[in-house]
Amino acid sequence: MRRLLDVLREDLRLTGTKEGCGEGECGACSVIVDGEVINSCLVPVCQTQKAQILTVEGLAMDGRLNGLQQAFLECGGAQCGICTPGMLIAARALLEANAQPSRDEIKEAIAGNLCRCTGYVKIIDAIEQAATAPAQIL
Amino acid sequence: MAVGKNILRKDGYEKLTGAARYVDDVTLEGMLYGKTIRSRIARGRIKSIAYDAAFDWSQIVIADYRDIPGKNYVALIEDDQPLLAENEIRHYAEPILLIAAANKDLLEAAAHHIHIEYEQWSPVLSIEDALACREIIYGTDNIFKRFLIGRGDVEEGFAQAERIIEGEYRVPHQEQLYIEPQGMIAIPGNEAMTLMGSMQCPYYIHKAIKQLFHLNDEQVVVIQMTTGGGFGGKEEYPSVIAAHAALLAHKAQRPVKLIYDRAEDIAATPKRHPGVIRHRTGVRRDGRMVASEIDLVFDGGAYVTLTPVVLSRGVIHALGPYACDNVRIQARAIATNTPPNGAFRGFGAPQVAFAYEMQMEKIAAELGMDSLELRRINMLREGDTTATGQTLIWSVGSEEVLNEAVERANYQAQRLAFSQSHSSIQTSTTNHVEAHKRRGIGLSFFLHGAGFTGSGEAKMKAQAGIEIMANGHPRVLSGSTEIGQGTRTIFSQIVAEELSLDFSAVEIEEPDTSRVPDSGPTVASRTCMVVGRVVQMAAREVKAKLLHFVAERFAAPEVELREGKFMVAEKALADFQEMACEYVNLFGELRCFAHYASPPEIEWNEETYSGDAYPVYSWGAEVAEVEVDMDTYEVTVVRLTTAQDIGRAIHPLLAAGQIEGGTLQAVGYGLLEELVWDQGRIINNRLTNYIIPTALDAPDMETIIVEKAYPHGPFGAKGVGELPINGAAPAIAAAVFQATGAFLSEIPITPERLQAAIEKVTTDEHR
Numbered sequence: 001m002r003r004l005l006d007v008l009r010e011d012l013r014l015t016g017t018k019e020g021c022g023e024g025e026c027g028a029c030s031v032i033v034d035g036e037v038i039n040s041c042l043v044p045v046c047q048t049q050k051a052q053i054l055t056v057e058g059l060a061m062d063g064r065l066n067g068l069q070q071a072f073l074e075c076g077g078a079q080c081g082i083c084t085p086g087m088l089i090a091a092r093a094l095l096e097a098n099a100q101p102s103r104d105e106i107k108e109a110i111a112g113n114l115c116r117c118t119g120y121v122k123i124i125d126a127i128e129q130a131a132t133a134p135a136q137i138l
Numbered sequence: 139m140a141v142g143k144n145i146l147r148k149d150g151y152e153k154l155t156g157a158a159r160y161v162d163d164v165t166l167e168g169m170l171y172g173k174t175i176r177s178r179i180a181r182g183r184i185k186s187i188a189y190d191a192a193f194d195w196s197q198i199v200i201a202d203y204r205d206i207p208g209k210n211y212v213a214l215i216e217d218d219q220p221l222l223a224e225n226e227i228r229h230y231a232e233p234i235l236l237i238a239a240a241n242k243d244l245l246e247a248a249a250h251h252i253h254i255e256y257e258q259w260s261p262v263l264s265i266e267d268a269l270a271c272r273e274i275i276y277g278t279d280n281i282f283k284r285f286l287i288g289r290g291d292v293e294e295g296f297a298q299a300e301r302i303i304e305g306e307y308r309v310p311h312q313e314q315l316y317i318e319p320q321g322m323i324a325i326p327g328n329e330a331m332t333l334m335g336s337m338q339c340p341y342y343i344h345k346a347i348k349q350l351f352h353l354n355d356e357q358v359v360v361i362q363m364t365t366g367g368g369f370g371g372k373e374e375y376p377s378v379i380a381a382h383a384a385l386l387a388h389k390a391q392r393p394v395k396l397i398y399d400r401a402e403d404i405a406a407t408p409k410r411h412p413g414v415i416r417h418r419t420g421v422r423r424d425g426r427m428v429a430s431e432i433d434l435v436f437d438g439g440a441y442v443t444l445t446p447v448v449l450s451r452g453v454i455h456a457l458g459p460y461a462c463d464n465v466r467i468q469a470r471a472i473a474t475n476t477p478p479n480g481a482f483r484g485f486g487a488p489q490v491a492f493a494y495e496m497q498m499e500k501i502a503a504e505l506g507m508d509s510l511e512l513r514r515i516n517m518l519r520e521g522d523t524t525a526t527g528q529t530l531i532w533s534v535g536s537e538e539v540l541n542e543a544v545e546r547a548n549y550q551a552q553r554l555a556f557s558q559s560h561s562s563i564q565t566s567t568t569n570h571v572e573a574h575k576r577r578g579i580g581l582s583f584f585l586h587g588a589g590f591t592g593s594g595e596a597k598m599k600a601q602a603g604i605e606i607m608a609n610g611h612p613r614v615l616s617g618s619t620e621i622g623q624g625t626r627t628i629f630s631q632i633v634a635e636e637l638s639l640d641f642s643a644v645e646i647e648e649p650d651t652s653r654v655p656d657s658g659p660t661v662a663s664r665t666c667m668v669v670g671r672v673v674q675m676a677a678r679e680v681k682a683k684l685l686h687f688v689a690e691r692f693a694a695p696e697v698e699l700r701e702g703k704f705m706v707a708e709k710a711l712a713d714f715q716e717m718a719c720e721y722v723n724l725f726g727e728l729r730c731f732a733h734y735a736s737p738p739e740i741e742w743n744e745e746t747y748s749g750d751a752y753p754v755y756s757w758g759a760e761v762a763e764v765e766v767d768m769d770t771y772e773v774t775v776v777r778l779t780t781a782q783d784i785g786r787a788i789h790p791l792l793a794a795g796q797i798e799g800g801t802l803q804a805v806g807y808g809l810l811e812e813l814v815w816d817q818g819r820i821i822n823n824r825l826t827n828y829i830i831p832t833a834l835d836a837p838d839m840e841t842i843i844v845e846k847a848y849p850h851g852p853f854g855a856k857g858v859g860e861l862p863i864n865g866a867a868p869a870i871a872a873a874v875f876q877a878t879g880a881f882l883s884e885i886p887i888t889p890e891r892l893q894a895a896i897e898k899v900t901t902d903e904h905r
Contacts, residue, residue, distance in 0.1 A: 015163035016156015018366070020317045021400040025825035028317055056156035069154040073146050076791045079799065080622025081153030082160065082318040082366030107833040114825070116317055116367050117622045119798035120836040122791075 004048055005029045005040040008055060016056035016085045020114070027113030030086035031055050037093040039112075056085035059092070067136025068092060068127075077126035079117035087113045091127045092137065099134050101127070140634035140641045141853045144791040148626040148646065149364070158364040161321040161335040162397050169323070170199065172386045172396035173245050175235035175252055176406060177227045180818025181261035181275070181475040184225055184234065190251035198248045199238040199390040206350055206385060212378055213346040219441035219478065221350060221381050227256065228275065229440035229477045230819040231406040233378070238386040238394050261475035261818050265414055265437050268472035275440075276473035282438045283446040285453045287747050288466035289527050295429025295464030299420025303501050307417070307493035308884040311813045312410035312806070314482050315830050318366020320407060321397035322376060324383035330652075331384055334361040337376040338368045338619050339659035344651045346377035347384055362649040368621040369803070370481030373661050374444055375407045404823035408480030409813070411436040411448055411471075415456070415493035420464075425507050425515045427462040434490060438471045439478035445471045448479075450591050452486030454751045457525045458494035459536055459585040460516040465525045475818050481661060483800065484863040487586055488807065495582045495868030496883060499875060509872070510544065513583050528750045531739065533856060535783025535846035539759040540583055542781035542842045547761035552579045556876060576766045577776075580872025583759045584864040587752030588857025589664045592742045595734055595753070600664075601655035602672040603731035604633065604680050606722050610715035612637060612680065613645040615731075617657040618669045620646075623859055624792040625665050629673050631788050632852050636677035639702050639714060655731060663756070663857025666788060668734055670852040675732035683728065687721050688712065737850045754848045756856045757783040760801070760865035762837075764873040771889035771896070773809055773874055775837040780865060783844040785856035793858050794841045800862030801839060806831045808867030808885050 008014045008031070017040060020028035024039040031040045032054040059066050065073065068091055078084040087110060094101055094109035101109065106127045107120070115123060130137055152158035189195060203210045203222040210224065211217040223234045234254065239245040262268050268280040276282060296302060322335030331351065333343055340360040347358045360380070365372060383396040398406075413436045420429035434456055438445035453469035484491075498516075502509035518524065520534040544550065556577050589595050602616040612633055620626045626646040634641035647654050657669045681699055688704045689697045692711050703710045704717060721728050742749040760780040766773050778801060787793040810829045814822045822828050847854030871882045880895035 009163075010165075014156075015159075018160070018318070019162070020319070021825040023400075023824065023826060026317060026400075060155050065151065065154055072154055073150040076144075076147075076795045078147075078150060078153045079624075079795055080316070080318070080365065080367040081149070081158050082316075084153050085156045088154070107836070111832045111834045114317060114830060114832060116315055116369070116803065116830065117799045118795055119800075119802035119839060120833040121798045121839050122795055124833070 001044045001046070003041055004043040004045045007045045008040060014055050014057050018082055018085060020082065025114070027086045027090065028083055030089040030113060032089055032093055035096070037090055054089070056088055059088060067133050068095070068130040071126040071130035075126035075129055076122040077118065083113060083115040087115065087123055091130070094127070095131055095134065095137055100131055103128065140631040141788050142790065144789060145627065145631065145641050147624060147792070148630055149620055160318055160366055161323060161363050164323060166323070166325070166393045169393040169395055170238040170240055170386065170390055171242050171245050172236060172238040172383055172394045173249055174233045174382060175237065175249060177223065177230060177232040177234055179227055179256045179258050180230045180263065182227050182256045182258040184223065184227065185255040185257050187235070188253045193248065193251040197239060197244060199386055201236040201385045201389050205389055208350045208352045212381065213349045214374060214443055215446055216442040219443060221378065229475050231477055233382065236382050236386050238390055263474055263476065263815070263818055265435050265472055268474050269435070275475060280473045282442050282471040282473055283449050285450060285469040285747060287453055287526055289525065290464035292429050292431055292464045292466045296420040298428045300423045301421050301504065303419050303421065303504050305417045305497045305500050306883060307415045307496055309413050309489040309492050310885060311412045311479065312482060312811050313404055313813065313828060314369040314371030316367030316369055316371055319398045319400055319403045320372065320376060320379055321395070322379045322383045323393060323395045324380065324387035325393045326387045326391055330357045330359045331388070332359045332361065333380045333384060334363050335376065335380065336365045336372055337362050338365070338372045338621055338661060340619065340649050340651050341617055341656045342374060342659060343377050343380045346381055350381050351384065351388065358651070360651045362619045365619060365621045369483045370485065370661065371407060372621070373481040373659060375480065400825060401823050404828060405820055406477055408443065408478055410482035411438065411445070411479040411486065411489065413437065413489045415490060417493060417497040419497060419501060421501055421505065423505070425505060425512045427460060427516050429464040430457060430462045432456045432467040434469045436471045436486070436489070437474050437476070437479060439474060439476045441478045443478040444480050447591065448481070448486040451587070452490050454526055454587065454591060455487040456490040456494065458491065459518050459583055459757065461518050461522045462516070467525060483803065484860045485662065487860065488804065488863050488867065491584045491864040492867045492885060495584070496871060499872050500881065510549070510581060513540065517583065524751070526751045527748045533754050533785055533846045533848040535757045535844045538844045538846065539757045539781040539783050542844060543759035543761050543779055544581070546781070546840060546842060547779035549579060549581060549761050552763065553876065574768055576768055576877040577763070578766070578873040578875070578877025579761060579763045580869045580876060581759065581761050582865045582869035582872065585755040585757050586663065586857065586861040586864060587755050589668045589753060590662055592751060593744055595668060596736045598658045598734070600658040600669055600672055600734040601731055602657045602669055602676055603655060603729055604673070604676045606680065606718045606728040607645065608722065610718035611643045611645060612677070613647050614673055615647050615654045616669060616673060617649055617651070617654045618665045619649050619660040621660060623665070623796060624789060625660070627792060628666055628670060628788045632670050632674050633677045635853065636674055637681055637714065638699050663859040663861065666855050667851045667857050670855060671850065672732050672734050674852040676730045679730035679732060680728065683730065684717055684721060688717050753850060754856050756785070756858065756861040758861050758865050760869045762866065762869035762873045764870060764877055766874060766877045771892040773870065773887055773892065775805055775870060777838050778866065779840045780862065781842040781844055782858070782861055783846050784858040784861065785848040785851050786845050786854035787843050788853065788855055790843060793843060796858045797841045797862045798839050800860070801866050802831050802836055804863045804866035805835065805870065808870045809887050810835070812886050812888065
C-alpha cells in the first residue's frame with residue numbers, strides 16, 4: 001500500500017506537497033481531494049481512484065501567482081516555506097466554502113496546519129486579504 | 139530607498155508555488171537511501187552486533203566507526219562526540235551504525251535484521267543526579283563548564299539589604315520543531331565530496347567533513363538547499379548528518395540521501411538546555427536591588443557540543459535588564475546521559491529570562507509593590523553598567539519598549555480592573571460563571587545581546603563580498619543562509635540602498651562553500667547586524683571603486699552616485715549598470731570583500747569574563763493577558779502586546795514576522811511544550827503528543843517596533859531573531875499569578891502543574 005503523498009512526490013515528482021510528520025498532525029502534506037482537504041500522508045493512493053486532486057502546483061496559472069499566493073507574498077505569510085503549500089491548500093478549501101471568513105473561522109480552518117515561523121498572524125492576514133478579491137483565487 | 143520598505147521577499151515565488159527545492163525533494167541518479175542505527179540504552183557498552191544470516195546483505199551498504207578515514211569526532215568545541223559509537227554508549231539514540239540501500243523498504247527490512255546487545259550501566263538522567271556525583275560520566279565531577287562573573291561586594295550588599303528574597307526556577311527542554319525534518323545528501327566525487335541539504339551553517343559542515351575524511355578546503359563542497367526552518371536546531375547537528383551521509387557515500391561510491399523522520403528527529407537531535415536557576419536578591423524597602431546572587435545550572439546532555447557557549451550567554455544574561463552594584467553569578471553546565479542539548483533560538487537567555495522576571499514578580503509581591511514600578515526602579519538605562527561591568531553607551535531602548543508595551547496594552551488599567559474583579563469574586567460565591575474563568579495580565583521585560591558573546595566576532599572576522607556580474611548588476615557573496623528569516627531579502631535591500639539601485643537588481647549567490655566566503659554561522663541574531671554590516675562595507679568598496687573609475691573616465695572630480703546614476707552636480711554622466719559593465723570588461727572583474735571588525739569602543743576580557751559582553755543589546759517588553767479556566771486549569775492567552783527595540787527594521791514586515799513567530803514559540807515554551815522521559819528516552823517524540831501552538835492557540839498579537847539606532851549596525855540595525863523568544867513565558871506566568879494567585883516557578887504551565895500550584899495556594903490560605 002502506498003500513500004497518496006508518496007505517489008505525488010515520487011512518481012509524479014510533484015514535490016511541492018511536503019512531509020512534516022507522517023501521521024496527519026502537521027498538515028504540510030495537505031491536498032484537496034474532490035473538494036475536501038485531506039492529509040495525503042494518511043490516504044492510501046487506491047482510495048483516490050478517479051478523484052480530482054489539487055496540490056500547490058495547481059494554484060498558479062501560467063506561472064502567475066493567484067490572488068491567494070500573492071496575498072501570502074505581500075502579507076509575509078511565508079517564511080521558511082515548508083508549511084506554505086499545505087497552508088495555501090487549507091486556505092483555498094476554506095475560501096471555496098466560505099468566501100468571507102472571520103479571523104476565528106480562518107484560525108479554525110488552518111488549525112490542522114502547523115507553522116513554526118510566523119506565529120500565524122501574517123498567514124491569517126494573508127487569507128483575510130485574499131478573501132477581499134475572491135475572483136482571483138479560484 | 140530600499141531600507142525600511144516592505145519589498146516582496148526574494149525567495150517568495152518559489153516558496154508559494156511549491157517550486158522551492160528542499161533536500162527531500164531531490165532524487166539523483168543511482169542514489170541510495172541511508173539510515174542511522176541508534177542505541178536503545180542511555181548508558182553502557184556494546185556487547186555484540188549481529189546481522190541475521192538469513193537476510194541478503196549483498197544489497198546493503200553498512201558503515202561503522204572503522205570506516206572513518208580520520209579521527210572519529212564531530213568537530214565543534216571539544217573533540218568528545220564520536221561520529222559513531224565505538225564501544226561506550228552515552229545516551230539513548232546515539233548513532234552506532236549506518237546502512238544504505240536502493241529503496242526505503244529494503245532499508246527498513248535490513249534495520250530489523252540487525253541486533254545489538256548491550257551491557258547497561260546506571261545512567262545519570264537529571265541535574266540533581268549529575269551534581270550528586272554518584273556516577274561520574276565526565277571529568278571528575280560531571281561538570282562540562284563553569285563561569286563565575288560579578289562585580290561589587292555581594293556580602294556588603296546583602297548587609298545593606300532590608301529584605302532578602304530567594305527563588306528557585308525550573309525550565310524544561312524544548313524542541314525546535316522546524317516543520318522540515320533534518321536531512322542531507324552526500325555525493326562522492328573524484329574532485330570533491332559534495333554535501334547538500336537543510337542547514338544553517340555550511341562552513342561548520344565543511345570543517346567537520348574535512349577533519350573526518352582528511353580532505354582539504356577544495357575537496358569538500360557544502361551547499362545549502364532551501365531550508366524549512368532552523369531555530370538553532372540546524373546549527374550544529376547537520377554536521378553529524380552530513381558526515382553520516384558522506385561516510386555511506388564514500389563507502390558505496392554513490393550519492394546517499396539521509397532524511398530523518400519526525401520521530402528520529404525529536405529523539406536524537408539537540409534541544410534547548412533545561413535548567414535550574416536560583417536567585418537570592420537583597421532589596422531595600424523602596425525596591426532598589428542592592429545585592430544579587432544567582433546560581434544557574436544547565437543540563438548539557440551527553441557531550442560538550444555547544445554547551446559552554448550556551449552557558450556563557452546564560453550567565454551574562456542572568457541578571458536581565460537590571461542594574462545592581464553587587465552581583466555574583468555562578469554558572470555550571472553538567473553532563474547527563476541524554477542526547478546533547480544545543481542551539482535553540484535564544485541560546486541560554488530564555489531560560490534565565492524566565493527566572494529573572496519571575497524573581498521580579500516575587501520581590502514585588504513580597505514588598506507589596508507594583509512589579510512594573512519595581513522594574514522601573516531597577517532597569518538599565520543608557521550610561522548604566524551591567525553585571526559584566528559593561529557601560530551601555532548606545533542604542534538603549536529600555537524605557538521606550540517598556541513604556542510602549544504598557545501603554546498600548548493598557549496594562550495598568552487592566553491590571554487594576556482584574557484585581558478588583560478578583561476581590562469581588564471572592565466575596566460573592568453565587569456567581570459561578572464569573573468564578574469559572576479568571577482573567578489576569580502580566581508583564582515581562584528583557585534584553586538580548588546581539589552577535590557572538592565576548593570576543594567571538596573579533597575572532598571570527600566574518601567575511602562577505604560583492605561581485606559585479608556580466609550584466610553590471612551586483613551579486614552578494616556570503617555564507618549566511620536563508621532559513622525563512624529573510625537573509626536574501628535584507629541583504630538585497632542593504633546593497634540596493636548603498637549603491638542606490640533598485641533591490642531587484644541585486645542577486646544573492648547560493649550559499650555554496652566553493653563560491654561564497656565564510657560569513658560565520660547563521661545564528662546569534664548576527665546575520666543582519668554583523669554580516670549585514672560586512673555586506674554594506676563591501677558595497678561601499680564597490681561604490682568607491684566605481685566612483686574613482688567614473689571620475690577618471692569623465693575627468694570629473696566630484697562624481698556622486700544617485701538613483702542608479704553617476705552624477706556631477708545635476709548632470710547624469712552614465713548609469714550604474716553601464717559603468718559597472720565597462721569596468722568588468724576593462725579589468726576582468728569587480729569583486730570586493732570586507733570583513734567584520736568590532737567597534738573600537740568594545741573591550742572584552744576573556745580571562746576575567748568582564749567588559750563589553752556584546753557590542754549592543756536589543757530590548758523588549760511584553761504584556762500578556764490570559765484567561766484561566768478554573769475547572770480545567772487551562773490557560774488561554776487572549777492577547778499579547780510586545781514592543782521591541784531592534785535598532786532599525788531593514789524590512790518592517792519581516793522583522794514583525796520574526797517577533798510574532800518567536801513570541802508564539804515562547805508561548806509554547808511557557809504553556810505547552812514538554813518532553814516526557816523514560817530512562818533517558820523521549821517517549822513523546824511525535825507531533826501527536828509533543829504539542830506546539832496551532833493557529834487556535836495563537837493569541838491576537840500587537841507588535842511595536844522601536845528603533846534606537848545602533849551606530850555600527852547597517853542603517854542602525856541590531857539583532858531581532860532571538861529577542862522575542864525571551865518574553866512570553868514570564869509574562870504569561872505573571873498573568874497567571876495575577877489571575878489565580880498561584881506563583882509558577884516552573885514551566886510549562888500545564889493544567890496539571892497549575893492545578894497543583896492553585897491547590898497549594900488554597901491549602902496555605904486555610905492554614
